[in-house]
Amino acid sequence: MIAARRSLALRSRMEKNRLEAFSDGVLAIIITIMVLELHMPEHANGLADLKELLPVFLSYVLSYIYVGIYWNNHHHMLHSTRRVSGGIMWANLHLLFWLSLFPFITGWVGANHLTPAPTAVYGFVLLMAAIAYYILQRAIIAQQGHDSLLAKAIGKDFKGKLSPLLYLIAIPLAFVSPLISTSLYVLVALLWLVPDRRIERMLVKSERE
Amino acid sequence: MIAARRSLALRSRMEKNRLEAFSDGVLAIIITIMVLELHMPEHANGLADLKELLPVFLSYVLSYIYVGIYWNNHHHMLHSTRRVSGGIMWANLHLLFWLSLFPFITGWVGANHLTPAPTAVYGFVLLMAAIAYYILQRAIIAQQGHDSLLAKAIGKDFKGKLSPLLYLIAIPLAFVSPLISTSLYVLVALLWLVPDRRIERMLVKSERE
Amino acid sequence: MIAARRSLALRSRMEKNRLEAFSDGVLAIIITIMVLELHMPEHANGLADLKELLPVFLSYVLSYIYVGIYWNNHHHMLHSTRRVSGGIMWANLHLLFWLSLFPFITGWVGANHLTPAPTAVYGFVLLMAAIAYYILQRAIIAQQGHDSLLAKAIGKDFKGKLSPLLYLIAIPLAFVSPLISTSLYVLVALLWLVPDRRIERMLVKSERE
Amino acid sequence: MIAARRSLALRSRMEKNRLEAFSDGVLAIIITIMVLELHMPEHANGLADLKELLPVFLSYVLSYIYVGIYWNNHHHMLHSTRRVSGGIMWANLHLLFWLSLFPFITGWVGANHLTPAPTAVYGFVLLMAAIAYYILQRAIIAQQGHDSLLAKAIGKDFKGKLSPLLYLIAIPLAFVSPLISTSLYVLVALLWLVPDRRIERMLVKSERE
Numbered sequence: 001m002i003a004a005r006r007s008l009a010l011r012s013r014m015e016k017n018r019l020e021a022f023s024d025g026v027l028a029i030i031i032t033i034m035v036l037e038l039h040m041p042e043h044a045n046g047l048a049d050l051k052e053l054l055p056v057f058l059s060y061v062l063s064y065i066y067v068g069i070y071w072n073n074h075h076h077m078l079h080s081t082r083r084v085s086g087g088i089m090w091a092n093l094h095l096l097f098w099l100s101l102f103p104f105i106t107g108w109v110g111a112n113h114l115t116p117a118p119t120a121v122y123g124f125v126l127l128m129a130a131i132a133y134y135i136l137q138r139a140i141i142a143q144q145g146h147d148s149l150l151a152k153a154i155g156k157d158f159k160g161k162l163s164p165l166l167y168l169i170a171i172p173l174a175f176v177s178p179l180i181s182t183s184l185y186v187l188v189a190l191l192w193l194v195p196d197r198r199i200e201r202m203l204v205k206s207e208r209e
Numbered sequence: 210m211i212a213a214r215r216s217l218a219l220r221s222r223m224e225k226n227r228l229e230a231f232s233d234g235v236l237a238i239i240i241t242i243m244v245l246e247l248h249m250p251e252h253a254n255g256l257a258d259l260k261e262l263l264p265v266f267l268s269y270v271l272s273y274i275y276v277g278i279y280w281n282n283h284h285h286m287l288h289s290t291r292r293v294s295g296g297i298m299w300a301n302l303h304l305l306f307w308l309s310l311f312p313f314i315t316g317w318v319g320a321n322h323l324t325p326a327p328t329a330v331y332g333f334v335l336l337m338a339a340i341a342y343y344i345l346q347r348a349i350i351a352q353q354g355h356d357s358l359l360a361k362a363i364g365k366d367f368k369g370k371l372s373p374l375l376y377l378i379a380i381p382l383a384f385v386s387p388l389i390s391t392s393l394y395v396l397v398a399l400l401w402l403v404p405d406r407r408i409e410r411m412l413v414k415s416e417r418e
Numbered sequence: 419m420i421a422a423r424r425s426l427a428l429r430s431r432m433e434k435n436r437l438e439a440f441s442d443g444v445l446a447i448i449i450t451i452m453v454l455e456l457h458m459p460e461h462a463n464g465l466a467d468l469k470e471l472l473p474v475f476l477s478y479v480l481s482y483i484y485v486g487i488y489w490n491n492h493h494h495m496l497h498s499t500r501r502v503s504g505g506i507m508w509a510n511l512h513l514l515f516w517l518s519l520f521p522f523i524t525g526w527v528g529a530n531h532l533t534p535a536p537t538a539v540y541g542f543v544l545l546m547a548a549i550a551y552y553i554l555q556r557a558i559i560a561q562q563g564h565d566s567l568l569a570k571a572i573g574k575d576f577k578g579k580l581s582p583l584l585y586l587i588a589i590p591l592a593f594v595s596p597l598i599s600t601s602l603y604v605l606v607a608l609l610w611l612v613p614d615r616r617i618e619r620m621l622v623k624s625e626r627e
Numbered sequence: 628m629i630a631a632r633r634s635l636a637l638r639s640r641m642e643k644n645r646l647e648a649f650s651d652g653v654l655a656i657i658i659t660i661m662v663l664e665l666h667m668p669e670h671a672n673g674l675a676d677l678k679e680l681l682p683v684f685l686s687y688v689l690s691y692i693y694v695g696i697y698w699n700n701h702h703h704m705l706h707s708t709r710r711v712s713g714g715i716m717w718a719n720l721h722l723l724f725w726l727s728l729f730p731f732i733t734g735w736v737g738a739n740h741l742t743p744a745p746t747a748v749y750g751f752v753l754l755m756a757a758i759a760y761y762i763l764q765r766a767i768i769a770q771q772g773h774d775s776l777l778a779k780a781i782g783k784d785f786k787g788k789l790s791p792l793l794y795l796i797a798i799p800l801a802f803v804s805p806l807i808s809t810s811l812y813v814l815v816a817l818l819w820l821v822p823d824r825r826i827e828r829m830l831v832k833s834e835r836e
Binding site: 433436439440443444446447448451454504507508511514515518519521522525526529530533535536538539 | 647648651652654655656658659660662663665666667669672673674676677688691695698699702706820
């Protein structure tokens with residue numbers, strides 16, 4: 001009987017592993033093919049030519065950090081997951097869909113640095129990815145129950161709620177000042193980079209005040 | 210002796226895992242490099258320029274969903290598999306071959322939206338992938354025996370038989386109306402997206418009437 | 419103590435797994451990015467335009483089968499391997515290096531169908547990959563000892579010895595008749611596709627006569 | 628209780644595995660897409676045309692070896708790691724970032740063989756990757772404690788300290804003689820390719836003298 005239980009545990013771990021492996025594969029490819037947007041014009045072989053690449057490079061760095069954050073969070077979210085339903089699979093594919101648009105949008109933003117439309121569309125893709133992540137989280141919690149580890153770990157989820165709000169502000173703002181919008185995208189990235197607990201304590205404090 | 214059995218179980222699980230890992234890798238790359246077909250013409254930096262991308266985007270979405278369906282089904286099919294023979298390996302590589310043509314055909318369809326030839330060839334690739342999937346299924350069942358879990362799970366396999374039929378209708382139809390053919394491809398995708406049991410019950414009912 | 423042994427077994431399995439996982443990743447990417455060589459010229463949207471793609475498509479099919487054979491054989495070879503030394507790692511990376519040239523050489527052959535130089539270079543890459551595979555095999559046997567499973571499984575290794583010989587004939591022949599050289603490459607692929615035992619029995623017989 | 632311990636051990640192994648799997652994926656893609664820089668100009672179908680590819684090919688070979696070295700060392704470094712903290716994850720992503728620039732810089736160096744600026748920037752990327760590797764090493768040791776296996780295995784870490792020094796010399800030298808700088812990059816690669824112990828004994832000896 002113990003064998004049967006272990007066999008079951010192994011099976012569901014395998015299932016989850018395959019979801020993780022597939023997601024890791026897609027994220028690894030996304031993060032790596034974005035760099036294909038970086039390329040020098042022919043006959044450009046001086047250090048000064050690197051300056052022209054700076055906008056593409058900076059948009060690459062920002063997108064790299066975003067994909068890194070998603071990979072990191074995805075990792076933690078699935079860590080507490082045991083079973084993987086069809087709904088979770090499709091919610092996961094939906095998230096990967098929006099993330100798969102990163103190489104395209106990063107290239108477009110990089111080629112047209114600080115112009116309104118690309119900046120706004122970049123924010124739109126970030127917003128849709130954030131929504132897709134939220135849906136995936138809900139799908140996992142729905143299966144685990146609201147007393148689950150994940151539900152408790154997320155808690156009030158300040159960052160998860162603040163991020164889409166900031167994107168929503170940044171998208172129309174791009175038509176006024178692409179620089180401010182871009183700064184908001186950088187701000188959200190920093191918000192997630194700073195280790196969790198401190199930020200959450202800060203936000204809890206500021207809420208109390 | 211228990212150790213020996215466990216060791217054997219581990220070994221075959223490893224073998225299957227490598228088949229899955231390789232397939233996951235190929236599918237992850239296919240689903241991600243398709244997005245490389247999406248790129249803006251130079252100096253296009255307005256929202257209106259996005260309209261021009263719409264056909265490529267829509268064909269990307271459809272192909273993404275198809276690869277997602279294949280990954281999902283592949284996952285379930287291999288789940289019930291224990292040993293992996295040379296025949297299964299090649300049947301699997303054969304399936305991945307037709308799926309690997311998705312980025313090419315998606316790009317061609319996207320660049321020539323709703324024109325007869327690309328629409329017909331898209332259907333042809335879908336048809337060949339469906340046939341390859343069927344061959345893989347047969348190879349697995351042949352090894353497991355007809356009383357196997359997979360054989361029972363598939364049952365009469367309505368969707369598996371209906372899909373190639375619809376492709377066969379859609380391919381010549383593309384030379385009359387590419388729009389109708391494309392609608393049939395969308396219909397097949399929806400057929401697979403809807404959770405299994407309900408559809409099957411519906412079809413069983415309609416068969417009885 | 420049993421725990422210690424198991425822990426050791428797990429550790430070396432992990433090591434091997436990472437070598438396999440990395441190789442699977444590289445092979446999956448090679449087999450998939452080759453398809454990027456397939457693309458339609460702009461405004462080509464008729465069935466007749468597909469004819470122009472035929473040489474690229476055929477060279478893609480051949481290379482796909484070769485990568486599939488290597489993945490298959492690699493899989494079996496590592497299956498019998500327990501420990502992974504630094505030498506095996508570099509022998510493996512060396513093999514992957516030559517295989518990584520497949521997308522380049524497939525594209526070149528496809529763009530210049532049945533011309534001498536690309537056909538000869540294709541054979542050269544096949545030859546180097548075969549040599550690299552042989553070196554990897556030796557490195558594994560050297561570690562396991564000549565009584566090892568792998569050494570016995572390989573035996574006289576007719577196919578392994580015949581293939582480089584056929585490449586060596588095909589390479590200079592490409593400057594006389596690229597068609598004959600290409601036929602030899604197809605022949606070698608078929609040799610490996612046909613299940614092992616029958617071929618080996620046939621060769622053993624023909625040796626005795 | 629033994630079950631609980633094993634479950635814990637499995638969990639942290641899984642976590643590490645996912646970090647390894649993601650890194651393997653990214654490294655596999657980096658090493659494979661670099662080859663996309665290799666492509667023939669149209670209508671080039673003679674052996675003489677290969678000569679023009681030689682600089683790109685050589686820079687590809689060097690970068691391939693570097694990525695191989697990083698994969699190899701990364702493998703050994705993580706082997707001794709048990710738990711994976713957020714800091715280690717980001718240090719790892721930071722390392723992968725600089726390695727992800729290899730395809731770009733390899734293409735640039737290949738297209739402008741032995742010109743000062745690309746040669747210097749190649750060295751800069753190598754330097755940053757070496758620094759990122761050092762940071763990752765420190766992050767792992769900080770978690771494990773200074774008596775850890777990794778800390779002992781690294782010891783005085785001659786190669787780890789010599790490499791960035793040689794890059795620092797090679798970068799400004801590129802503006803005097805790109806050939807000497809490139810030779811230094813090759814030298815560092817050879818230093819890492821030669822099996823560890825002998826080199827270390829040699830360096831230890833030369834230190835005593």
